[in-house]
Amino acid sequence: MLLVGPSFVELNRSRRIRLAGLRLGVILLVFLAILRPGCVEKIEKNQAAILLFLLDSSRSMELPHIADDSSRWRAMVDMIRENESRVAKLAENKIETKFYTFDNGQQLLSVEDGVVNLPEKPEGIETDIGSALYQTSIDARDQRLLAVVIATDGNQNALEPEVEMSQAAEALEDMEVPLIAVQLGLAGDSGQLADVAITNFPEQLVVNKKNDLIAKATMVTRGYVNQDVKVELVVSDETGVDQIVATKVFRPANPFEETNVELKYRPTEPGEFRIKVRAVPMPGEKAVRNNELDGFLTVRDQGMRVLFVNGALGNEQRFLRYSLPALDFVDMDFLPIYPSENARRQWPLKTLEAEFRDPKKYDVFILCNVDATALSSASWDALAEAVGAGKGLLMLGGTHSFGTGQYFKTALADLLPIKMDARERQEFDQDIRRELHINSPFKLKPVRNDFLTRISDVESYKKSWSDLPPLVGANRISVKETATVYLVSDDDANRPIMASATVGGRVLVFAGDSTWRWRRLGFEAEYNRFWRQVVLWLAFWDARNDEAVSIELPKRRFNAKSLLKFGVVVKSIAGEVVEDVDFDAKLILPSGEEKLISITKSGDSFQSVLEPEVLAEAGLYQVQVAANRNGIAVGESVREFVVMDRDKEKANPVANPEQMKRLADQTREFGGRAITPRQLSKILDGFIDNPPMTKIEIPNRRRLGDSMPDATIFIFIFVGLLGTEWWLRKKWGLV
Template sequence: MTSLQLEPIYDSAVVAVMASIAVVIVLILVTPPTENQIHRRWLIALRSVAALVLVLALFRPGLVRTETRAADATLVVAVDVSRSMTLPDDERADRWTHQQQAWQQLAVGLDAIRETMNVRLMGYEKNAVELAAVQDALDGIAPEGELTDLAAAATSSIALAQGQPLAGVVLMGDGTQTAPLEGPGAERVAQTLKAWGVPLWTVPIGPAGGPTANRDVAIESLPESYHLFAGNTFDVSFQVHLRGMAGMAVPVQLNWVDQDGNVTVAAQRRVIAETAKLTEGVTIPVRAPQPGTYRLNVQAETQSGETITSNNIQTAFVSVREGGGRILYVEGESLYEQRFLRMALRRFPDLDLSYQWIPRDTASRWPLPLADGFRPGKYDIYILGDVDADAIGREQLANLAESVSQGAGLVMLGGYHTYGAGGYASSPLADVIPVRLDPSLRRDIDAEVPANAADQIAGPLAAQLSRNHPITDFGGKDPASVWKRLPPLLGANRWAGPKVAPGVQVLLETTKKEPLLVIGEYGRGRTAALAFDSTWQWWREGKSEEHRRFWRQLMLWLLSREEDAGDRIDLQMDARRFAVDADIAFQATLSSVGEANTPLDWIAEVIQESGEVTPVSDVSETSTASQRSFSGKIPTLPPGYYRLRVRPTDANATIKPESLAFQVIDQSREMSSPVADPVYLRQLAEITSQHGGGAYSYEQIDELIAQITKRRRQAEAPVIEKATLGDDPLSGWLLFLLFTGALVTEWSLRRRWGLA
């Protein structure tokens, strides 16, 4: 409606009327002083125009237009762009597709009221970002957010209005909060909207649970790696989590996957879910395959209704070596040598050491039964320390001799009660030991050992290399120089000499050519006689690497598994199975005891299953006189199987590359639960129900549009638009120009016509 309105000066009509009358009186009484009627009329007309303009300025007429409409406001629509929206919603489509359809329908329906409402579209996951509020805004977007923060979405919706009144907030998504809360939750923001009188409308998308939506099978707690020996049986232990599968039997299968990708079934089981939610520990004995590197996959069969299947499988990395070594170490003196020897051998996963101590104070009960420890096939290697032959007994020693003849290894250490002094010269082992023994040196168990005993060589003794052999070869161009640098021995046994037989060799001797280490063969087994028992001195004086290598190489020779004595890279990783965002370090160590052929430069590479090689750039190197370490970080990789390889850059280097397989897995919290939480979104909307807030499914968008439109109509109020003469620059200047123009023209004419 439009009407005319006067706004006199000083808001007083009386003042305006009196001033107007004064203007008219002046106009009538003050007439132009001329008898020329034409001149007179022109001057009166110009004065009348000026008077009219003055009167209009006194009364200030204007037009007033009144209409009813809603004030401008902002509607914020927040859509979920996290990865959980890629999960299925129902049989027809996933959650993202239904959210796209909901937004498109909403955008079209709101076009009719966009003149009074500014629609802002926002995508949220852990953070929120504004999107173009057009119908196809979500077509080119992929939901990739790793976490969902509903509180951040609600808070950002308020901030997005930028000071303009909020018409309401529309929150779409599955309602699952996966991001850790760092401030007030979404409930607090909804309470704020309630206090402001702003409605919150939610559009829950995703299944709310039930007997099938809740179904899930997960394999967990499988060890990351195994070190096995070919043909051995070992236990594979893991946990099976079953949810929503009461009364169902879930097949679980263990598969070997070799380096070429060939799959072999290792074992199969069925896990029966007796309750709706079950966690059951499973242990399955499995026989190790042929030597090599494998992946052991423990996989549960996918069940009908499962939404997330990535947790149905877990992988362990397996290194299988040829024939593991089972060692029985029998000792009579619990001194330093046994302590450091056991520590050295237990460092190697392929050597399984059992220790048996027979103290001297049990002599009254000798021989002590050692169960079936010497039965052929029970152990692969036997170590006899400073233990008297009577402590073991002839029957058990005869079994030991038979075990060696059938392929076991035997090593005898030096000591005061071993070899001839320990009664072995007249025992069943006399023919097994590769040195000649003198039965006349037999020493009583309680007898004192004289300082110049005939069977002892006083120390310190420098062990020197008699001939090169895999047992004594520490690598480098001159193995003898390594032995010269080792600390001297504290003493040794004196033998009558090595036996003259095929396979008998003297590997170490004193500077006077007295044998210190003699090896030989007996039947299908191998034997070694050591005249000393003080190699622990090497470890104590910083030669631990030489100590470990010597004993390992001796054990491997007894097993007929000699290794190349050259330097090797020891590669380790913080973890072999880790999440995409994990910070995993690796370290490669090269220890050298000979003349090190250490490469000047190393390179670390990540090799994908496809064979593509990616260099690792984040690396550093540290070096000492005998050791070089190369460390770095595994780069961020997508889920999958990989190999980390460390090698020298010099292709001609004698050091072989070393590699470790690992797996990058998807452990996203966003994808850990297939169930949406529409109840939570409804609760948020109900907080603002007194202001029109509510929850609508993606199929009820028309009802939501109607509610928003109704809310906008309820917000309508009379809007008055007034245009008063002189208030705006255009009308003000027009009045001024008319008034001054009339007066200036009247004055100019009077001058021209010679009037006063």
């Protein structure tokens, strides 16, 4: 296009060059418009810095700052007021200051006429140091962040912080920003803090009536060396009346001491109770909210105490001692009476007479291979009186049981359902008189369908006995005419093995001593059920409602708006789970409002779920569950739990300055450190005297057409070239 001319007019060389030049200029302008070339120039400016202040406004700031009565909040307010003039000087040096209060969130404070508008008092419900540090620092990342000053006692009480403190310190380290930690409050090891705290106590305790409860807690003492600290176990009934049921006095030997506390209590009445371990406030204590921890106590109406007296040790006693206490309502004491020659020199023992005579101590007595000469005549008289008054007695077979143990000489002779005489005596250190025993293996056969013999379903209970491994032997016994026989040998002889008598209390004899083989050879369920039913029968529990409903709460203290899952179990009195039941359940809120709740089967168990919004209100809640089978009531259960409104901010008067020092030290390379409130003025004076002004280069990019003058000149040149080219062509007759 630059070189081609018209064919009807001859152009000389000069005119051709001028037209080509104009057209070339137009083409270049088009390329310039497409490419829009430009340039970048850098402009240096002074960048202003920003200084952040984070001020803890949680309720723990009302606790003592030092050993006197001054609070941490007052110390922090005084620190800010003393340095407000310095804040004004920082502004003159183009150092902006921002003040935030924080608890589990952050609030920007206004500054009017150089005065920081601080709250009247700290009211935050929990402290989240990590999230406050991280969020405010990230918000200022586009500015020149000079430093972060945080004033706090170092106690992070938020249960679920969004950002951990170490993560927040790492973010400051990555930004090369120093953390200045102003330490408030006294550390636990400062020697100036006096405090007693109960730091650990179970939320829920379960014990059976007349069984011992050992309440275990942890107590921390500071500053009470060689002073008596009294700890109490307090039980509150449903009316709210407190009763101190146990007390212990501890005397700390060190300025800081952690003590394991054990308080013993034996409840006598069933029911649901509030229970707490309480340290009596000491002189000089500033915070007493942490002096106690409460929980819930369930006392079941199933408490049974068993005394197991044993002679020569064998497998039968060992397996029984494992199986029976596995029932959660059986508390067993085991007393061995060793029949060695040296031990027999101390016979007859008199120590058990008081145990037998105490009507509240034991419900069932078990004698296993105990020779009658081991105890005094008065002891056997006391045991006979206890059985006559309603206690249960079980005597197991052995080389020194029944007649072979000379029980025909004791007061028990009239109570036992068997006949005995002097000819049956087995002397110590002599060969066993085999004629007094069944010396070959044999199986057992029930002679009646009874609670004692029903070790499986009613329809198959006889077959269950025939399936059991045989006993390896037993005592030969002869029963009285008034005795009730339950088990005999499964052979032609039909020798009696288990028989009973009722003489006020229930008396049962079992001539064998090798049922442990059942458990060892794979019949654990039958073994457990048989012996557990024996103990229940002896205590007259076979006539009780044999099914119980229990609510299994994972804990008894919850935070507001927690998700709560709990289980429901129905068990027979022998400990077997019952599944073919339906439930009616409701939740009683602190306000008294009732909410129906559903219980569904999950696998082999029953479960219910309470959503977080249900537990929004602080206070005492109650779950009520009733179980039914085919429209017939099986049982019911009630459990209470509490949604806490505990002021955890004031529960611990100990500050944690060491934690804040560790955080500040993570930024030590950039000037981070821990300071006292009085040292803040020195830090600010350093910023005032040497303001960290930084020159920054700001890029200024310019492109063709960005400004109006550029665009106007470009258009004029473009139009001028096109117009000139057209005017010349017209003048020379080319158009």
